[in-house]
Amino acid sequence: MTIKITGVRVTPIAFRDPPLLNAAGIHEPYALRSIIEVEAGELLGLGESYGDAPVLAALTAIAPALAGLEIHDLNGLERVIKEELAKLPAAKAGAELAPGSQPSRLLANCFSAFEVAFLDLQAKAAGLPLHALLGGAVRREVPFSAYLFFKYERHIEPEEAPDEWGEAITPEQIVAQAKRMIDMYGFGSIKLKAGTLPPEVEIASIEALSKAFPGLPLRIDPNGAWSMQTALDAAEKLGPLIEYYEDPVAGLDGMAQLHRETGLPLATNMVVISFDGFRESIKRNSVQIVLSDHHYWGGLRATQHLATMCNTFNLGLSMHSNSHLGISLMAMAHLAAATPNLSYACDTHYPWVEDADEVVVGGKVPISGGCVRVGDTPGLGVELDRERLARAHATFNRITIRTRDDLGQMRKYDPAFSGKQPRY
Amino acid sequence: MTIKITGVRVTPIAFRDPPLLNAAGIHEPYALRSIIEVEAGELLGLGESYGDAPVLAALTAIAPALAGLEIHDLNGLERVIKEELAKLPAAKAGAELAPGSQPSRLLANCFSAFEVAFLDLQAKAAGLPLHALLGGAVRREVPFSAYLFFKYERHIEPEEAPDEWGEAITPEQIVAQAKRMIDMYGFGSIKLKAGTLPPEVEIASIEALSKAFPGLPLRIDPNGAWSMQTALDAAEKLGPLIEYYEDPVAGLDGMAQLHRETGLPLATNMVVISFDGFRESIKRNSVQIVLSDHHYWGGLRATQHLATMCNTFNLGLSMHSNSHLGISLMAMAHLAAATPNLSYACDTHYPWVEDADEVVVGGKVPISGGCVRVGDTPGLGVELDRERLARAHATFNRITIRTRDDLGQMRKYDPAFSGKQPRY
Numbered sequence: 001m002t003i004k005i006t007g008v009r010v011t012p013i014a015f016r017d018p019p020l021l022n023a024a025g026i027h028e029p030y031a032l033r034s035i036i037e038v039e040a041g042e043l044l045g046l047g048e049s050y051g052d053a054p055v056l057a058a059l060t061a062i063a064p065a066l067a068g069l070e071i072h073d074l075n076g077l078e079r080v081i082k083e084e085l086a087k088l089p090a091a092k093a094g095a096e097l098a099p100g101s102q103p104s105r106l107l108a109n110c111f112s113a114f115e116v117a118f119l120d121l122q123a124k125a126a127g128l129p130l131h132a133l134l135g136g137a138v139r140r141e142v143p144f145s146a147y148l149f150f151k152y153e154r155h156i157e158p159e160e161a162p163d164e165w166g167e168a169i170t171p172e173q174i175v176a177q178a179k180r181m182i183d184m185y186g187f188g189s190i191k192l193k194a195g196t197l198p199p200e201v202e203i204a205s206i207e208a209l210s211k212a213f214p215g216l217p218l219r220i221d222p223n224g225a226w227s228m229q230t231a232l233d234a235a236e237k238l239g240p241l242i243e244y245y246e247d248p249v250a251g252l253d254g255m256a257q258l259h260r261e262t263g264l265p266l267a268t269n270m271v272v273i274s275f276d277g278f279r280e281s282i283k284r285n286s287v288q289i290v291l292s293d294h295h296y297w298g299g300l301r302a303t304q305h306l307a308t309m310c311n312t313f314n315l316g317l318s319m320h321s322n323s324h325l326g327i328s329l330m331a332m333a334h335l336a337a338a339t340p341n342l343s344y345a346c347d348t349h350y351p352w353v354e355d356a357d358e359v360v361v362g363g364k365v366p367i368s369g370g371c372v373r374v375g376d377t378p379g380l381g382v383e384l385d386r387e388r389l390a391r392a393h394a395t396f397n398r399i400t401i402r403t404r405d406d407l408g409q410m411r412k413y414d415p416a417f418s419g420k421q422p423r424y
Numbered sequence: 425m426t427i428k429i430t431g432v433r434v435t436p437i438a439f440r441d442p443p444l445l446n447a448a449g450i451h452e453p454y455a456l457r458s459i460i461e462v463e464a465g466e467l468l469g470l471g472e473s474y475g476d477a478p479v480l481a482a483l484t485a486i487a488p489a490l491a492g493l494e495i496h497d498l499n500g501l502e503r504v505i506k507e508e509l510a511k512l513p514a515a516k517a518g519a520e521l522a523p524g525s526q527p528s529r530l531l532a533n534c535f536s537a538f539e540v541a542f543l544d545l546q547a548k549a550a551g552l553p554l555h556a557l558l559g560g561a562v563r564r565e566v567p568f569s570a571y572l573f574f575k576y577e578r579h580i581e582p583e584e585a586p587d588e589w590g591e592a593i594t595p596e597q598i599v600a601q602a603k604r605m606i607d608m609y610g611f612g613s614i615k616l617k618a619g620t621l622p623p624e625v626e627i628a629s630i631e632a633l634s635k636a637f638p639g640l641p642l643r644i645d646p647n648g649a650w651s652m653q654t655a656l657d658a659a660e661k662l663g664p665l666i667e668y669y670e671d672p673v674a675g676l677d678g679m680a681q682l683h684r685e686t687g688l689p690l691a692t693n694m695v696v697i698s699f700d701g702f703r704e705s706i707k708r709n710s711v712q713i714v715l716s717d718h719h720y721w722g723g724l725r726a727t728q729h730l731a732t733m734c735n736t737f738n739l740g741l742s743m744h745s746n747s748h749l750g751i752s753l754m755a756m757a758h759l760a761a762a763t764p765n766l767s768y769a770c771d772t773h774y775p776w777v778e779d780a781d782e783v784v785v786g787g788k789v790p791i792s793g794g795c796v797r798v799g800d801t802p803g804l805g806v807e808l809d810r811e812r813l814a815r816a817h818a819t820f821n822r823i824t825i826r827t828r829d830d831l832g833q834m835r836k837y838d839p840a841f842s843g844k845q846p847r848y
Contacts, residue, residue: 073560136497305732312699
């Protein structure tokens with residue numbers, strides 16, 4: 001039987017985000033997301049995507065046009081989204097987006113946001129968990145990594161209460177952060193966001209982590225903020241300690257040169273963020289591991305295409321994360337469960353989210369033994385808690401942040417901060 | 425709800441095949457196929473694949489191991505097939521196969537044979553046509569091309585009755601064959617199998633077709649049987665007349681050289697028949713159009729991965745065919761309907777099949793206006809006719825052919841025929 005879309009809601013929400021440092025600056029006190037609900041009669045499919053103004057405007061414009069589509073008609077979904085995006089004023093579609101969500105990626109972003117909800121509906125209609133629909137789980141326990149950040153103790157806004165994680169601007173504090181996070185979630189690998197403090201502090205942090213957690217795979221991600229010389233110098237010390245070296249320098253050519261000169265496996269979520277980027281990277285041998293992210297690769301099915309491409313070209317496949325909540329976490333987990341070569345532990349910002357800010361029933365999805373479990377509940381396996389959603393929407397309405405701006409936020413701390421890259 | 429496989433039947437069949445000439449030799453009087461039935465309670469999923477002894481042995485060995493798998497569990501299907509193939513004696517898995525089905529492709533072949541039946545089941549369980557499950561039809565009328573062959577009037581075996589097509593060993597006879605085929609089916613493009621008669625006859629045939637059918641896209645496929653010099657010489661005359669130049673010479677390097685020297689778009693179902701071949705072709709720029717074939721690319725989902733890869737690397741995507749019946753035709757049509765960039769008219773040998781030999785209810789699937797229509801019937805949209813199937817299985821039991829051997833067949837006509845390549 002055909003099952004048709006009867007209604008779509010897009011709800012912007014905001015949730016507290018700690019003062020996490022990165023190459024661009026620092027996280028603002030709130031992160032934005034869009035929660036997508038796609039109704040098909042009695043069935044409700046969920047999605048979660050960026051909440052920045054341009055994406056939100058596009059999602060909101062597209063939503064009413066989806067009524068009448070069959071829940072399996074992903075080609076129809078793409079057609080309708082293209083039609084609706086073509087109607088948007090160029091300025092709206094061209095404004096600055098969150099990292100990984102550049103304007104050129106708007107089609108892929110919007111498609112993905114709704115595709116996950118369509119797939120959730122398809123799985124619910126079949127009475128199957130989403131991983132079954134995606135080809136069947138090859139792992140029920142999906143490993144994630146401990147995603148460490150250098151951070152300040154509290155936001156510069158005095159009205160924002162401090163988070164529970166405390167300051168982390170030294171190797172010792174990073175090791176303490178890792179210990180706390182691993183005690184809480186059992187992660188079996190560690191990623192350190194870098195490109196923010198002087199490289200010697202960041203390298204020393206990896207060395208300290210390596211001593212504190214012998215045998216645990218370590219990754220470092222300077223987000224393209226290092227010069228070639230800095231990345232080359234760092235490679236000598238980091239090389240023996242890390243599982244992969246993520247975006248140390250900017251650009252396909254820079255990454256290709258760095259790999260030629262160091263032989264280290266380079267990973268990216270910056271120089272390969274689309275199929276076109278994949279092609280260009282293959283020409284240059286720029287990267288050895290691609291960090292997928294269904295939010296900007298065009299959905300779960302497209303990420304499975306990417307998985308086959310990585311297999312074909314002998315590249316590894318891992319997973320990137322932006323700040324997100326439980327709907328995205330479950331989409332990521334079901335995808336990784338059903339994609340055999342997505343075998344690196346996935347990134348997630350989820351430990352940085354406070355339970356009170358989650359919008360799914362029961363609060364935060366458990367991470368145990370470093371893994372998110374995918375079960376047999378039909379679809380994504382999470383439901384919306386309407387009270388929680390209303391609260392998160394009220395937070396969005398209360399705050400003035402409408403587009404992520406890590407650079408602007410950092411200038412509140414340091415008006416001279418230029419954001420010029422490479423930073424080191 | 426999980427729906428589990430309760431039983432699998434693999435039935436070898438044979439059907440009459442005209443004396444069609446190709447680079448390897450000539451078709452035998454019968455073509456072999458395997459008809460796959462996968463039962464899940466009340467539901468029956470259908471598949472069709474090669475019937476050559478090594479594939480048949482593998483399919484038959486795998487069949488009983490599939491019981492208990494959930495119909496969506498394609499990762500589980502792959503795992504079980506790998507396990508069962510590992511148990512087969514190497515000799516069995518290593519024997520000569522039909523073109524396009526080399527021993528190294530046995531996993532992909534076997535997976536595909538069952539995957540189509542699993543997808544048919546999934547679609548039937550959802551009450552949807554297969555194209556809906558594959559992302560939704562972007563075209564309901566799927567174009568195929570008129571697949572012309574040089575051929576003898578009748579088989580050398582005196583007991584085999586002549587077919588209705590008559591002899592075709594001159595340009596005039598090829599034009600007559602094309603007229604008849606287009607009158608019957610309305611094809612809007614033409615493919616000529618070549619590499620069998622002297623190149624001047626084959627080139628003259630394309631010239632004659634071009635005059636007789638102005639504006640119709642033409643393709644020629646010498647199956648790698650031409651030397652570089654022959655292919656270069658032919659390119660001067662053929663270049664202005666053809667849509668693409670399919671496998672004129674053998675090998676990835678030969679194709680790359682030919683493209684460099686002529687600039688003509690080269691198509692293949694010989695040098696790129698796997699994802700590994702795709703990677704090697706990209707390195708060399710060997711081909712500009714890949715002919716997919718779900719039977720050896722590992723199924724319909726894998727062919728959709730291939731479609732994304734072709735898009736990514738700016739290659740065209742067309743479709744190859746071996747001798748086949750209606751189940752394969754419908755799988756090909758549903759796939760092409762739901763794969764936007766599979767936009768070239770597909771190849772099919774189907775016009776060479778006699779209605780009496782078809783195994784689906786109602787006999788041969790109609791081709792009208794050059795197209796196969798995909799409708800709204802759940803699944804593939806065809807059902808098995810048990811009487812027809814029993815007849816085709818009886819034919820298989822009656823004949824002695826067990827592995828396709830076009831070379832051996834040609835030696836019955838010409839004992840001196842060497843099969844040495846390049847032939848011209």
